[in-house]
Amino acid sequence: VQLQASGGGLVQAGGSLRLSCAASGLTFSSVAMGWFRQAPGKEREFVAAINSSGGSTFSADSVKGRFTISRDNAKNTVSLQMNSLKPDDTAVYYCAARSLTGVTGRPSRYDYWGQGTLVTVSS
DSSP: OEEEEEOOEEEETTOOEEEEEEEESSOGGGSEEEEEEEOTTSOOEEEEEEOTTSSOEEEOTTTTTTEEEEEETTTTEEEEEEOSOOGGGOEEEEEEEESSSSOOOOGGGOOEEOOOEEEEEEO
């Protein structure tokens, strides 16, 4: 299984970025997907998750109304649209796959992890 995250970069506060994660080696339409992030010196935290069909999503309170998770099962990709970015959003963002269909924010419930993409938000 490979998860390849991309789309990170440097953006000013208030700006937007769109992260993508391409999955291979699994039956994408049968797995839930999630985005997590880890800032320097902090633990990895949940950002957003989406179930296998895309019909159910779940986001952390810190990003609700600003970040949107979506997936394209035909293309085996999951995306994270990030708007109104804040300096506190600076982190390495990871996509993860769960070998079940439902959403969860618990990192331990995910089976596969991508390598991460760095998002830096300047003030």
